[in-house]
Amino acid sequence: MxxxxxxxxxxxxSALPWLESIPADWHEKRAKYFFREVDERTTSGEEELLSVSHVTGVTPRSQKNVTMFMAESYSDHKLCRPGDLVINTMWAWMAALGVARHTGIVSPAYAVYRPKDPDAFLPEFLDHLLRTKPYAAEYRCRSTGIRSSRLRLYPEKFLGIPIVCPxxxxxxxxxxxxxxxxxxxxxxxxxxxxxxxxxxxxxxxxxxxxxxxxLDPNVRLKPSGIAWLGDVPEGWEVRRAKYSYREVDERSETGSEELLSVSHLTGVTPRSEKNITMFMASSYAGHKMCEPGDLVINTMWAWMGALGVARSAGIVSPAYAVYRPLAGSAMLPEFADHLLRIKPYISEYICRSTGIRSSRLRLYPDKFLGIPLVLPPRxxxxxxxxxxxxxxxxxxxxxxxxxxxxxxxxxxxxxxxxxxxxxxxxxxxxxxxxxDDDSTLDEIDAPDDGDAQEPLEAGEDGDGPD
Missing domain, CATH: 1.10.287 (Helix Hairpins)
Structure with missing residues (x-):
């Protein structure tokens, strides 16, 4: 291409070792010659709340399907104006920054920089430039912290970075x-x-x-008694989930066990195998433990089918629900992993979940355990x-x-x-x-899970639907 x-x-x-050289008619100056830090605060907190992402830059929170912690009040949040550069100080190393296109408010932990010369950069160009991987690596080098997920890029460090300007x-x-x-x-x-x-x-x-x-196309069918399930083979049973599972709540004392992720795409898998950049907790002590064969449901994303059967022991978010097969249960874990993620069951989770809107629906244990499950012979x-x-x-x-x-x-x-x-x-x-004017292209390659760089609600590990 x-x-x-x-x-x-x-x-x-170039003054940047990784860049080596720049076009002869381009300028290169430290950021302090292009920007100044500003710290204007809202008094009401009623302005548009903006989100800062390494994927989408600075955008209205209302446009994002996020499940992050919502503060009781946004008074004392920082104000930013169109053209301001906003950096998520704690996630700068992931290039969680961007140029604001709206007046709004951002976290008081973020840094807001106003251009000294508004004509020096086009906002879209600056968005591209400062979110490239080489610049993200530069932010990491200049950030301070005890580990990567706690690195912070402070204003004096950012303002010392050379910025190229065509x-x-x-x-x-x-x-x-x-x-x-x-x-x-x-x-x-x-x-x-x-x-x-x-x-x-x-x-x-x-x-x-x-x-x-x-598998037998000629098998005789019988009514399941469940309208949304329809007929089932004559030799199968239909039992409520409570006759196959019990909820367990075992907690890790150290948090050193394998951290597991729960997704509507891949079920329950080790977090280490996934390319995600969610907020990493300072400690996983107190997380729920699960064993091979346990059914784990992301309570808040069950309506998306975010659940699965664990294939290895590990820990999951304390906000998730862990169900262990009852002794002597006839339900095979591998069969359950397929059955419980088909569309009719996902629709049933939606019906039985409670919440003020779809992205906040929760499937609580008493509701799940009341769901009828089809049970073929083992x-x-x-x-x-x-x-x-x-x-x-x-x-x-x-x-x-x-x-x-x-x-x-x-x-x-x-x-x-x-x-x-x-x-x-x-x-x-x-x-x-x-x-062309194909507006549908604007929706292609959009991220699915909320902002990976903002603090999560207590107990959430940020899987989202994955």
């Missing part, structure tokens, strides 16, 4: 090029996501039929699990390939942006395709 781009013909040395006319050309390329990336990502959606629908159809009707459950594994193997492989393709597209886009905004590649005079 960057075929034909070449380095700038004349360059000069002529304004060149910033316009750079943004035009990046916007055109971004739409190309989004089209490709949209195509891959559509493929993934179709493959997941195919998987769901296989799992749903096998888990609720079995040997038939084993056959169903084996059939599902075989029947979804090709789809899983194709989904894996498509996800890796999306990851590579994102990586390439990130590298291209960094190379262009730091002056490594010259886009002046590059012929661009006309921009």
């Amino acid at each position: 960057s075929v034909g781009l070449t380095p700038y013909p004349t360059q000069t040395d 002529p304004r006319s060149e910033q316009v050309q750079i943004l035009a090029y990046l916007n055109a390329k971004d739409r190309q990336f989004r089209r490709l990502i949209r195509a891959k996501r559509r493929l993934i959606e179709l493959l997941n629908e195919q998987k769901q159809a296989i799992i749903h039929h096998a888990a609720t009707r079995g 040997d038939e459950q084993q056959q169903i699990v084996a059939a599902i594994t075989a029947g979804t193997r090709d789809a899983n492989e194709a989904i894996g390939h498509a996800n890796r393709a999306v990851d590579l597209l994102r990586e390439y886009r990130t590298r291209l942006i960094a190379d262009v905004v730091t002056g490594k590649l010259d886009v002046r005079g590059v012929e661009l395709p006309p921009l």
Whole structure:
């Protein structure tokens, strides 16, 4: 996608070792010559609450599906105005910063910097530049703290960082090029996501039929007695969850056990295997413990199907619910992992959850334990699990390939942006395709889980739906 781009013909040395050189007609000055820190506070807290993310920059909190802690009052929050640079001091090393496009308020722990010359940078260009990986690495080097999740980038450190500044006319050309390329990336990502959606629908159809009707197409059916479940094979039972599970609440004393994540996509998996950047607690002592075979439900995201059966021992958020199979239970953990994540059951979780809005719904234990579960004979459950594994193997492989393709597209886009905004590649005079008016592209590649860089509600570990 960057075929034909070449380095700038004349360059000069940069004060940044990792940058080495910049185009000869670009400026480079320490941030203190471009910005000054401001600390204006709201008295009412009624202004628009803004969120600061390494993914989306500075945006209204109302536009984000976040499940973070909501303060009782926002009085004394910091005010920011359009054009201000806002940095989440504690997550600067993740590039959690951006240029505000609205007047609003942000956490008093954040740093707000106002441009000394509003014409020096176009906001969109500055957003791209200061959120590149090289600059994020520079923030990390200049931050202080006892460990990575506690690093803080204080104002005197940020204001000492050299910032590159192209002529304004060149910033316009750079943004035009990046916007055109971004739409190309989004089209490709949209195509891959559509493929993934179709493959997941195919998987769901296989799992749903096998888990609720079995493998014998000629089996006699009987009414399950549950309207949303319909008929089930004649030899199957239907029992409420309380006859297969009991809630357990065992707590870790040290917090040193394997930290597990609960997702609507991957079920229960070790957090170490996931590429997530959520807030890391200073201690996991007091987290709930689970054993292999335990059913773990993300209480707040059950309506999205965020649950699964643990395959290894570990700890999960104290806000989650852990259910252990009763002694002698006929429910196989592997079968339950499939059954409890099909759409009819997810719809039932929604019906039985309570909350003021969808993103705050909670499925409490008494409600879950009252849900009817279909229960085939144990040997038939084993056959169903084996059939599902075989029947979804090709789809899983194709989904894996498509996800890796999306990851590579994102990586390439990130590298291209960094190379262009730091002056490594010259886009002046590059012929661009006309921009279309496909507004749906603006929604492609949007993040799914809330702001990964803001403090979480007590007891939440930030999995979201994953």
